[in-house]
Amino acid sequence: MSAIYRRELKSHFQSMTGYVFIAFMVLFIGIYFMAYNMMSGYPYFSYTLSGMVTIIMIGIPVLTMRSFADDRKTKTDQLLLTAPVSVTKVVLGKYFSMVTVFLVPVLLTSVCPLIIQMNGTAHLKADYASMLAFFLLGCVYIAIGMLLSSLTESQIIAAVGTFGVILLLLLWPNLVGFLPSSASASAIGFLILWTLYVSIVYRITSHNLLGIGLEAAGVLAIVGIFFLKRNLLDRALVNLLEKVSITQVFQNFASHYIFDAGGLISYISIIFVLIFLTVQSIEKRRWS
Amino acid sequence: MIEVRNLVKDYGGHLAVDHLNFTIYDGQIYGFLGPNGAGKSTTMNIMTGYIGATEGDVLINGHNILEEPEEAKKCIGYLPELPPLYVDMTVEEQLIFAAELKKIPKKERTQAVLEVMELAKLTDVKGRLIRNLSKGYRQRVGLAQAVIGFPPVIVLDEPTVGLDPKQIIEIRDTIKELGKNHTVILSSHILSEVSAVCDHIMIIDKGKLIASDTPENLERQMAVASGMELLIKASREEVEATLKAISQVDTIAVLESGEEGICKALVSFRSGEDEEEEDIRERIFFAFADKRLPILSMQSQKASLEDVFLELTKDGEPASVKDLDEPEDIQENISKKDDAIGSHTDAEQEEGEGDQSE
Numbered sequence: 083m084s085a086i087y088r089r090e091l092k093s094h095f096q097s098m099t100g101y102v103f104i105a106f107m108v109l110f111i112g113i114y115f116m117a118y119n120m121m122s123g124y125p126y127f128s129y130t131l132s133g134m135v136t137i138i139m140i141g142i143p144v145l146t147m148r149s150f151a152d153d154r155k156t157k158t159d160q161l162l163l164t165a166p167v168s169v170t171k172v173v174l175g176k177y178f179s180m181v182t183v184f185l186v187p188v189l190l191t192s193v194c195p196l197i198i199q200m201n202g203t204a205h206l207k208a209d210y211a212s213m214l215a216f217f218l219l220g221c222v223y224i225a226i227g228m229l230l231s232s233l234t235e236s237q238i239i240a241a242v243g244t245f246g247v248i249l250l251l252l253l254w255p256n257l258v259g260f261l262p263s264s265a266s267a268s269a270i271g272f273l274i275l276w277t278l279y280v281s282i283v284y285r286i287t288s289h290n291l292l293g294i295g296l297e298a299a300g301v302l303a304i305v306g307i308f309f310l311k312r313n314l315l316d317r318a319l320v321n322l323l324e325k326v327s328i329t330q331v332f333q334n335f336a337s338h339y340i341f342d343a344g345g346l347i348s349y350i351s352i353i354f355v356l357i358f359l360t361v362q363s364i365e366k367r368r369w370s
Numbered sequence: 371m372i373e374v375r376n377l378v379k380d381y382g383g384h385l386a387v388d389h390l391n392f393t394i395y396d397g398q399i400y401g402f403l404g405p406n407g408a409g410k411s412t413t414m415n416i417m418t419g420y421i422g423a424t425e426g427d428v429l430i431n432g433h434n435i436l437e438e439p440e441e442a443k444k445c446i447g448y449l450p451e452l453p454p455l456y457v458d459m460t461v462e463e464q465l466i467f468a469a470e471l472k473k474i475p476k477k478e479r480t481q482a483v484l485e486v487m488e489l490a491k492l493t494d495v496k497g498r499l500i501r502n503l504s505k506g507y508r509q510r511v512g513l514a515q516a517v518i519g520f521p522p523v524i525v526l527d528e529p530t531v532g533l534d535p536k537q538i539i540e541i542r543d544t545i546k547e548l549g550k551n552h553t554v555i556l557s558s559h560i561l562s563e564v565s566a567v568c569d570h571i572m573i574i575d576k577g578k579l580i581a582s583d584t585p586e587n588l589e590r591q592m593a594v595a596s597g598m599e600l601l602i603k604a605s606r607e608e609v610e611a612t613l614k615a616i617s618q619v620d621t622i623a624v625l626e627s628g629e630e631g632i633c634k635a636l637v638s639f640r641s642g643e644d645e646e647e648e649d650i651r652e653r654i655f656f657a658f659a660d661k662r663l664p665i666l667s668m669q670s671q672k673a674s675l676e677d678v679f680l681e682l683t684k685d686g687e688p689a690s691v692k693d694l695d696e697p698e699d700i701q702e703n704i705s706k707k708d709d710a711i712g713s714h715t716d717a718e719q720e721e722g723e724g725d726q727s728e
Contacts, residue, residue, distance in 0.1 A: 085470030089456070096458045161454035161515070164418040165471035166443040369422040 086162070086175030090149075091182055100183050103145045107187035110137045115194050125203050127195045128212035128336035135329060138220055139252065143244035145183060146227025147237040149176050150364070155235045163368070173228070173360050180224045188217050208339045215335040215342070218349040222328060223248055225356035232363045251328045258323045265315035269308045272319060276300040328352070371396055372417065372523060372553070377426035379412050379577075386412040387423070388577035396522070399549035401568030402557035403679065409577035410557040411451055414527050417555075418448040430523065444473070447521040451528055453512025457501040461492055461511050464500060468515040482519055489544060490514035506537045513541065517548060524548060526556040530563055542567050561679055573682055580682050597638035598651075601627060601666040602658060609633045612657050618650055632666065 094100030114130040153159040162172050195209040227244040234240050250257075261267070277297065284293035307314055324330075331345030372394040379387040387409045394400055402410045415421045417428050419435045419442065428435045433442035455464055465483045474482050487493050490510040495503065500511060509532065517524055529545065530538045545567055548554055558564050564571055565585045573581040581588060602609050606624050613622050618639045627634040639650060651668060658665050 085467060089459075089467050092463075093456065093458050156454075156457070157450065157452050158454045158456055160415075160420050160448070160450045161468070161471070164420050164443060164446070164448045164450075165468075166440045166473060167471055168440060368420070 083171040083175045087179050090179035094183050104186050111191045127209040131216045132336045139248045142223040143241040147241035149228050150232035151237045151240045169361050184220050212335040215332045219332045225353045229360045232360045254327045263317040263320045265312050268315040268319040272304050373429040375427045378424045380424040396553050398569040399554045401564035401571045403564050404574035408574045447516035447524045449512045449516035449526045455500045462496040472519045474519045486514040486518045505532045523553045599669045600635045604663040
């Protein structure tokens, strides 16, 4: 794993991507920092980081697009996949190398709160906690980009796809707001979600009885709740979907100055799931 | 030892590899021979664990490539069709990276890299970026990368493709050198290459193994159907009479050679009895010598591997050979061809006999 990690890291800095990414990040952090903290005198650096959430939407896809798509296109994946190294280690090596590149601008900006402190009141704890959340949010985005890169041979599709997914995640809380919140709408929404889930299970297992049984059980449960405990379904779907909002955790840190430990754990869990899916997508490709 | 059992690879309805079975024993150079698209690369990719098989197993020194991939992959060095090189690294960096991937201990790494650079004659270019290397050098880096750490099995997919003749000879020599201590499997669609390097040839067509034997045996089995061309300073009648007296001679065709007083004779022999008896060439020589008729030239027309290959891969239903390790099957194929030739020459012979009776 360390061999792959070091090679990837080196290659980020042998091609331009690493430098361009870091320069891009530092430039925009500088602009936001100057505008919000220096010129307007706002004492929270976390506000600058909130601005950066939209900027990494552009930066991260550029960083991650190469990771697997390029290997697949130039067939260098043949070297990695025929070497006595497990796919998980290949994926982790690449992932950590990208995380390291992302860590550079984050560490560089860690002086910003100190600059604020030199000029007046600073909220160091809140700022550094937000920086941690910002870093982990970036790691989630990197994992998303890596997954999409492993699904395609084209770097462009990987980059655009990652951008699209991250944008969707950013807009998620607003989009969820458009959903109807009545009990019947929730019931229908849950029915659709459940059917989707069952169809995936059916696709994997090809087991008729299991599929029909699961679907029937789910429909019965939802319809039962709808008629017996209707108020339980009020806003239930909206509430559930709002929880999926990834940026909310970061906003808890940056806007509400809450140390959301549960949120950080959810970030780490999401990263694990995405890495797992990347491994699976590579394994899957070898089989079809 | 590599065992391939009942291997199938199905690309959405197209069988790239069709129930392939073979065993590869240690310490020999094996050649996979087949036309383009015969399934050579697919088989190699499955054997090295790059892609999975639809059905069947591959055992590398007893380790199943799917169940114990790391153990199995440790035993293999692989050079795919396109050498998997990172163009943004130098030759030395690439080889060090390969050594790390192959888990060569840190102390031995430098030594291992030096060794393979020496072997592939890369020492002069070790500091150059792979991006700037020619195809031939890239191929050599790929080879060096495959053999680094000297795994017991080395798999090379078309190792000489795209190289100039001098480089081809160099790579061939390297492969022969490696074959002394390693099992080498190489694929090619170039016959001369396979016959020059390999101890054992496996001919694959449409995903099926259609022949497997040593190059000599394959040629010999085909040679049965072949004959000899003689240039003799004698009259047509003398030549025919002399040749008729030799028991193994099957058909004779005597032609004008273009030179005054010299005949050209095409002779074919009866199959099956040439093994134990004395060399037919000697008998012919003495037969003519006894009559004081000088033989100016004598040339065996042995079927080359080219003929074997074309013969085995020409039809839609290649030879219907199921188990290749049995020479009878090949014999069968050959006798088919034999028949074809026979029918042609029979007519000539009858004509000749007619002449004589007159």
